[in-house]
Amino acid sequence: MFKNQLKIAWRSLKKNPLQTGINILSLTVGTICCLIIISYVNAQFGYDTHHNDVASVYRIRTKIKSISNNSINADVATSSPPIAFALKEDFPEVVDACRVVYFGSGEEALIRNPKNNQSYYESKGYVADSTFFKFFNYTAAEGNLATALEKPNSIVLSKKLASKLFKNENQIINKTLVIGAGENQFNATVTGVFNEPTTPTHLNPNYILCMNSPGIGEYTNNISNFATQNFAYSYIKLGANVSKTSLEKKLPKFLLDRGGIDLADMGFDKKLLLQSVTDIHLHSKGIDKQIEEVSNIEYLYALLFLAFIVQLVACVNFINLSTARASKRAKEIGVRKAIGAQKSSLVQQFLSESILIAFLAVFISIPIVLLLLPVANVLTGGNIEPEHILNLKILLLLGSMGLLTGLIAGIYPALVLSSFKPSKVLKGATELQSSNGLLRRGLVVFQFVVSIVLTVSVIIVSQQLKFAKQKDLGFNKDNLLAIRLGTQELQQNFSAIKSQLQGVSGVSSVTGSNNYPSRSIMGDLAMRLPSQDDNNLTSVFYNGITPNYLETIGTKMIKGRKLRETDSTGILVNMATLNAFNIDIENALAATIVSSYGSETENYEIVGVTENFHFEDFKQAISPMLMYSETEPDWIVAKLETNNLKSVLSGLEANWKKVNPYAPFEYVFVDKETEKLYAEEQKLSKISIAFTILAILISCLGLFGLVSYVAEQKKKEIGIRKVLGASVKSVVQLLTKDFLKLVLVAFVIASPIAYYFMQNWLQDFTYKIEIKWWVFLLAGGFAMLITIVTVGFQSIKSAIANPVKSLRTE
Template identity: 30%
Template sequence: MLKNYFKIAWRSLLRNRTYTLLNAVGLTVGIVCALMLYTVIQFERSYDTHHQKKDRIYRLVTDMETPEGPNLTGAIPYPVPATLKAEYPQIENVSFYIGGGPGQITVEKSNQKFREASGIYAVEPSFFDIFDYLWLSNEASVSLGKPGNAVLTQAVAERYFGSWQKALGQTIRLNNNNILNVTGVIKNPPANSDLPITVLYSVTPRTSTDWVSINSAWQAFVLLSPNASGEQFNAMMPAFAKKHRPVDAHKAVFRLQPLSEMHFDARYGTPSGRTFSMATIRSLTLVGIFLLLMACINFINLATVQAIRRSKEVGVRKVVGGNRRQLLGQFLAETTLIVSISVLAAVALAQALMPLASRLLEFSETLQLLHDWDMLVFILALTLVVTFLSGFYPAIILSGFNPIVALKSQVKSTGNVTLRRALVVFQFAIAQVLVFGMLVVVKQMNYFQTKNLGFSHKDPVILLSVPTDSVSQSKVSTLKNELLQQRGISALSMSFNSPADDRNWFTPLRYDNAEKDTDFAANMKLADPHYFNLYAIEFVAGRAYAATDTFRAFVVNETLLKRLGIKDPQEAIGKTINLWDGYYEAPIVGVVKDFHAESLEEEISPMLMMHSDSYGFANVKIEASQLLEAMPRIEKAWNRIYPEYIFDYQFLDDKIASFYQQERQMSQLFKLAALIAIIIGCLGLFGLASFTAEQRVKEIGIRKVLGATTSSIVAMLSKDFLRLVLVAAIIAFPVGWYLMNIWLEDFAYRIKISWWMFGLVGVSALGIALFTVSFQAIRAAISNPLESIKGE
């Protein structure tokens, strides 16, 4: 019996090719979206789940309290990890790690130089007691047992030495400074890890009593004992901070952040610099469900249209003895066949599109669709759900025809008309919500790109990474002189970082001989006096410090004065700022207008600027018309002055753009989702228009005989559908406004949702719907009226 069902179903589908194609295409598109979104979500949710003790691993983070709200960071003061382990038996192990940023590795034997963008850490051997990595050689106790030893990943070892076996016993130099002996090699960490390890090396632990200063490079992980609770431990942390931190320090609490939350919490960031919020995962899940539902709705609408054409077939089957159960099985078999074809096509198409999705989402490796049993179970479950959602209702309707009415061709309706219209409204409401979301995300991204950041980056600026050892720093003057003589270079400044940067150094301060530190931390920016001219940073009071003012003067921003309660910037000129209990004290010589030192997701923070005696970056401004010619000359000068270092640079605009990587990805995903939703929605509208045209064919014929014009018939058939789209808009607009307002709340600086956005989405939806419906309406209007009414 089952074999016959599928044999007849196959013949029926071949006989109705257009219907089969429309249904298969709609389902395939919906299933492709579901498969790809599921793959992305599963990949993001799998970050760092490969560690056996993952449920007991926590990162130490710092929550600082300010009058404006919490200031959160994934870094900690240096003494915290060792002190915690000494005082709390609930901690089984702790590992401090330093660095994670870029660096240059030189192979001593061949003098080959390699630039690593990230993943160079100084760690303790206990790091490998907490995290699980597969060793190809000696284990941690041997490899990192004493200072100066280094562990490489397999890929890095092969890149440096040709094979990982040859790496053992070799010597490398880190930044031409630290001599390291390669004593161990580990398998490459998986791509879904927020610890992008390349080189690990051991250092001698140092003692420190500074419980206030925080450097973003100082981070630590904790392994709790099996019977300990992270929540209970965090309840003890305020007392721990109060015990060890100075009384007059700004308020701060240390906390354990579960490893399972790290990848999804942008407030603290991650060592990899990449996060993926749970809100985004929920959004993608909803988008996938909605697109799949839209595809199923299409199937239902198209199936009810097809039902009219098959009414006689149903009548004949019932007359010759077919019962409803058999007919139900027959039509479900047809649905199963279409869904199975769609699923197979979707799997093949999704696999082919995975490289594109990986590039779009900027993953380091191409995502694999069929990578585990979970995906196969998901595909099977998806097939069953789609089959039931798409096929059950049409099968009930088709199998329920009265045979006499069906044989007389008097079937006027199939199923509940109100339900079908509600489904179309639901489809277009989803489509308009997605289009509206896409518009808001794109506008917010444009806002990021066009907003005045408070400093000039009109001309290209490159950030040259300058070595910080004493010999290299002594050549900085030579580098500056040579570059400034090059044609096309208009300005040069040395600094700790760029004006907008994700590497920041926050510290408390004392203003005008105050007795205690402020209750907020200021963002310290070290830069030479040329920094202000190069970036056209505007002064509202005072002046820039002079070249001779190394550690002798401060420039502050307007926000710092607001936090201090000072309204007139001139009032601050000459007042002193004291750092680190008098270790450094100097007067304020200038006040600059606020500029954005971080991403636009963050409020402008208080800022403290001063001139140092050494810097890690050269800011080189190049005339836009001379960019292509200037870059080779800059590289040539660099290689002449620093032959032992790789020429390494980054454009400032690229650095600023990196702040908004996730938003850029969301923008692309919303564009694709909106486009797919519109396509699926149009297919659904096409199905309902076909159904209406079939139902009203005799009415149209009579109207034409009585003199109705083609345009009046098209208008008659179209107006009902346009009403459905308007109803969908009325539903979609408040939902879209609410959802996108929630999304915008994550940004300190954001656009306002304007009325014209709703108008643009509504007009676009009406235009698309009119175009879709007009095809069927015109076809019905120009048909021969005699053919449509001859049966009367």
């Protein structure tokens, strides 16, 4: 029975090649979208699921709020270093603890192999407790990872880094590496090598130093304050059947007992929260200081919804074309019913046709998606691999999707077609109800609503992205080069390096700073006015600069003088700082602000005020920031005055090597780094454009199929009109006017929908565009143009056809 239905379905599809081709093409496009997005979303949901006992592992998160106004000042993924192991001491529910110190991918450490004296700046370096590999699963390439971080000065390397540092050496366990340079350098012993994780995780180290090491490890272990220094990523593991909620309820008292005095000294309060490790990647919206870039569950749901809409638009094409061509199959149905076919068997027959088309679309989409993976990864910012698609879970999901798509697309046409009465259709009456035409018009309107909403979204997202790119950043990013001074030895040698680089042809200015423009500033101070107490503290970011920094980056002074090397307590502040402390610009140079840390205070005199400039993304308002005189900066910033960058870079590297023969010459272009401030908007813009094009393509396919059928249905009417003298223009108007009316209805429906969603999206931005009325007219006009082109092509073809051919059978 099923085999017979498939044969009949296949023959029916072959009889109507245009309709079949349009349905398969539109469903294939929809399926490609769904498959790419499902694979991407599935990978995003798979973060950190491979660790042992991961359901009982939580990261300690911190909310800091002001006592004076009870407002949240910070919500971070980190906590004070002593908290994790104090929880283990105080609560039997906590069976183990681990801390990870990591300051960001931009914080490279100098690592040298003393055997060949080759050195590299390496990022993604962690300092972790010996329990790290008990919490997180990494497979060992060499050594025993379970004990690899127990001994002081031990280091564990990723396999990739190990190959880089030791080339083709087979056995590297117990080999020595030199970490850092100058007074702060120390030797570390390689105690393990791990393979790079194949399952996505929020922890992707290149190397891990044990916490019992000099430098940041020793510093972390010596911190006893429970209020400040919230830089440690702290993890705890709960015992069996321990409720996260019940432990969280005990944390306020724990923090008060352990750190009440510390918090009182600082003038703020803290709240500790537990976040499941498997929730970190998708449920960290609004939580700052993440180790890796996190996703957003709402963003993934939006992608899935868009994929569903595109697939639904493709299903609408199937429904429209099937019901429109019902009259062509009326006699076939009448004959079937006359010889005893039941309605249920007819429904099965028509559903088998739609399901067959859906599975053909699925089958065709798989190799196309595999070919489009590089493009898909650029659009989504993901890392979809062929194995993410060619696995049992996704293939079963695809099969289910094909079945569901076939049912959704085919159920209504099947019910309509199977309801014909044989006594009427065999006499020539198709018995199509007016509601069928109304449904078709409604579905066409739905397609245009989707197209117009997506078009408006593309325009607004593109406008916001353009606004971000063209917005005055407060500095001139063009031809700015930032060169890393990655060790204390290089920082102390800043003046000599600066002098050497200034002599390079094509370099107009050289300066130094601890953070180059657009680089996120992590350090902040709790500050107040001298007349205020510690209950009125304001967070102010700080950056060390050399005297000619502002001239080099192009930031304007508004009032006062520049910094001098002799300034010890003199500072520059931005306008946001004056606003935060309600200091009038006219009185700014007489003002003092106080850094407060427990019983210790430090007075800073404002000697100059600069304009605001961005060092965070555009969703954040520009924060208060001060700049102080620095003689040993972390970065050299050079202003170039030539387009021959290759020659200038060669000259800079050659002069660098004269002063620093063993230090790597590593640099970044500030304009490229600035693009990261609006990277999310760039990704959204690309995805929006892709979805809009696909949705419009599918809608055009459906329109083309519908107008082809209408033209064929009205072939004789058109022939008679032409014989009676009708012009080509009047015939084209006859075929297009109804579709243009539907576009107008869609425009009226889509405009408020698009406005609502895009206005909500823009609310996340502090600096944003205003939605203009012409955006909607442009989107509606574009939909109208697409309709005229799509419908007009077939209309003109029908209008210029020879009427004799269409009337010869009369």
